[in-house]
Amino acid sequence: MVKQVLAPLPGLFYRKPSPDAAPFKQEGDPVAAGETIGLIEAMKSFFPVEADVAGTLARFLAQDGDTVDADQAIAELE
Amino acid sequence: MAIKSLFIANRGEIAVRINKAAKALGIRTVQAASEADLDSLACRLADEVVVIGPPQAAKSYLDVEAIVQAIKASGADAVHPGYGFLSENPRFVSAVEAAGITFVGPDAATIAKMGDKAMARAEAVAAGVPVVPGSDGRIGDLADARRQAARIGYPVMIKASAGGGGRGIRIVEDEASLEKLVPQAMAEARASFGDDGLYMERYIQHARHIEVQVLGDGTDVVHLFERECSLQRKRQKVWEEAPAAMLPRSVRDALGASAVLLARRVNYRNAGTLEYLYDSKTQEFFFIEMNTRIQVEHPITEAITGIDVVQAQLRIAGGERLWFGQGDITQTGHAIEVRINAENPAKMFMPSPGLVATYSPPEGSNIRFDTLLFEGYRIVPYYDSLVGKLIVWAPDRRAAIVTLQTALNSLKVEGIHTTVPLHKALARDNDVGEGAFHTAWLESWMAGGALEASRF
Numbered sequence: 001m002v003k004q005v006l007a008p009l010p011g012l013f014y015r016k017p018s019p020d021a022a023p024f025k026q027e028g029d030p031v032a033a034g035e036t037i038g039l040i041e042a043m044k045s046f047f048p049v050e051a052d053v054a055g056t057l058a059r060f061l062a063q064d065g066d067t068v069d070a071d072q073a074i075a076e077l078e
Numbered sequence: 079m080a081i082k083s084l085f086i087a088n089r090g091e092i093a094v095r096i097n098k099a100a101k102a103l104g105i106r107t108v109q110a111a112s113e114a115d116l117d118s119l120a121c122r123l124a125d126e127v128v129v130i131g132p133p134q135a136a137k138s139y140l141d142v143e144a145i146v147q148a149i150k151a152s153g154a155d156a157v158h159p160g161y162g163f164l165s166e167n168p169r170f171v172s173a174v175e176a177a178g179i180t181f182v183g184p185d186a187a188t189i190a191k192m193g194d195k196a197m198a199r200a201e202a203v204a205a206g207v208p209v210v211p212g213s214d215g216r217i218g219d220l221a222d223a224r225r226q227a228a229r230i231g232y233p234v235m236i237k238a239s240a241g242g243g244g245r246g247i248r249i250v251e252d253e254a255s256l257e258k259l260v261p262q263a264m265a266e267a268r269a270s271f272g273d274d275g276l277y278m279e280r281y282i283q284h285a286r287h288i289e290v291q292v293l294g295d296g297t298d299v300v301h302l303f304e305r306e307c308s309l310q311r312k313r314q315k316v317w318e319e320a321p322a323a324m325l326p327r328s329v330r331d332a333l334g335a336s337a338v339l340l341a342r343r344v345n346y347r348n349a350g351t352l353e354y355l356y357d358s359k360t361q362e363f364f365f366i367e368m369n370t371r372i373q374v375e376h377p378i379t380e381a382i383t384g385i386d387v388v389q390a391q392l393r394i395a396g397g398e399r400l401w402f403g404q405g406d407i408t409q410t411g412h413a414i415e416v417r418i419n420a421e422n423p424a425k426m427f428m429p430s431p432g433l434v435a436t437y438s439p440p441e442g443s444n445i446r447f448d449t450l451l452f453e454g455y456r457i458v459p460y461y462d463s464l465v466g467k468l469i470v471w472a473p474d475r476r477a478a479i480v481t482l483q484t485a486l487n488s489l490k491v492e493g494i495h496t497t498v499p500l501h502k503a504l505a506r507d508n509d510v511g512e513g514a515f516h517t518a519w520l521e522s523w524m525a526g527g528a529l530e531a532s533r534f
Contacts, residue, residue, distance in 0.1 A: 043462055044462050047428075065134075
């Protein structure tokens with residue numbers, strides 16, 4: 001079953017906690033329910049993008065630095 | 079030489095404000111815009127729009143090279159930096175100066191000096207302006223700590239010299255506690271940082287944030303009285319007033335005089351703001367820093383003095399000497415500004431960008447709304463959340479709060495969440511009505527659930 005992880009609000013999507021850090025997750029990594037897979041920057045604040053359910057991160061649908069809308073699919077979990 | 083063509087290196091409501099001030103003086107405007115801002119109100123008002131880069135501020139409004147190049151290409155003879163972004167960046171100002179373009183603000187050296195906390199503090203001390211009393215360097219042994227604390231006055235705060243982020247801070251109420259806490263703090267500092275150095279400063283509980291607006295032309299300086307900005311959330315001002323009606327007249331006079339003294343000492347040119355902490359218990363004020371730019375809350379000063387601060391900035395930058403003296407400036411009545419942000423107060427102030435489906439400005443006399451809003455505008459998520467500043471004026475503070483309530487009730491913004499409900503709740507709060515607040519008041523008020531309770 002494929003589950004999508006959605007953006008909680010519109011903004012800029014980042015896969016890393018800071019520009020020089022490693023990404024939160026790579027494709028193929030296991031993800032726990034509630035775990036952070038990326039950040040959204042909106043109006044100078046940062047908000048975590050969290051998986052609702054556990055699974056394996058099949059692929060990212062948004063790339064680092066992309067502008068995303070609220071409820072846009074960010075990644076797929078299997 | 080009077081400015082003919084002005085490049086506006088900012089966005090949002092302040093870019094709208096600068097466009098209007100420039101036009102009132104017959105100055106042509108060139109508006110800088112990121113790719114995300116082409117539909118903005120500022121771009122609609124400007125005579126010309128120049129795209130400076132992609133939406134991300136780091137690649138547009140914060141990109142010194144891109145902006146300097148755009149200014150040169152535009153043929154503008156001056157640049158207004160607004161607030162935030164590059165407004166207090168000495169490297170930007172040096173580059174503008176080197177290009178032979180007038181910067182609407184002080185020179186790069188003044189910005190660098192007043193932007194450095196230690197240097198600004200040293201200037202204040204030299205000008206005889208009070209700063210938060212401190213040990214000015216490390217305290218030695220316990221006997222030295224005792225002497226310093228007696229000079230500074232209890233309560234004092236001791237901090238590790240090598241520390242940061244609030245770690246190892248202790249509030250010491252009296253000498254008996256000092257005897258106990260200094261050795262403890264030294265041991266802890268040694269264990270945490272490998273360095274037992276401590277310094278000490280006066281702890282001001284329930285401080286109020288007071289600031290003085292000044293205008294200087296490089297020789298003369300006047301003040302336009304003070305503002306109180308104690309209602310803050312996460313160190314962001316949310317509600318501001320002019321004058322600081324809760325302070326004794328004598329204190330307000332002394333504040334204004336001290337601000338002029340310090341600004342004159344650095345031959346200040348431009349509008350500037352000197353920020354102070356005020357201890358209501360001892361009625362003492364202490365200089366903390368100077369902002370060398372226009373501030374968000376300048377309209378309340380305009381409301382009580384009748385002086386257009388942004389137009390004054392443009393005229394001074396154009397080479398005019400101050401056209402009034404201190405004795406010509408009077409204050410009348412009371413003004414309040416509240417910041418309308420695109421945030422949801424019911425959801426921990428989560429940002430709320432998006433389409434403004436319905437908008438109608440507040441109506442009534444003595445109400446001003448400085449805003450970037452128009453119906454059908456899509457608020458972008460890339461920049462800060464300020465979408466408007468609601469400013470009211472009345473003969474006294476009580477009446478100003480009533481006018482504010484009227485204004486808040488008649489402002490209509492639909493499609494996005496705003497902080498209007500927060501301001502409605504504050505406007506009917508007893509402490510706010512009495513002016514009984516300090517810089518930590520708003521956060522404790524919210525932590526106590528006052529905002530939720532106010533909805534019933």
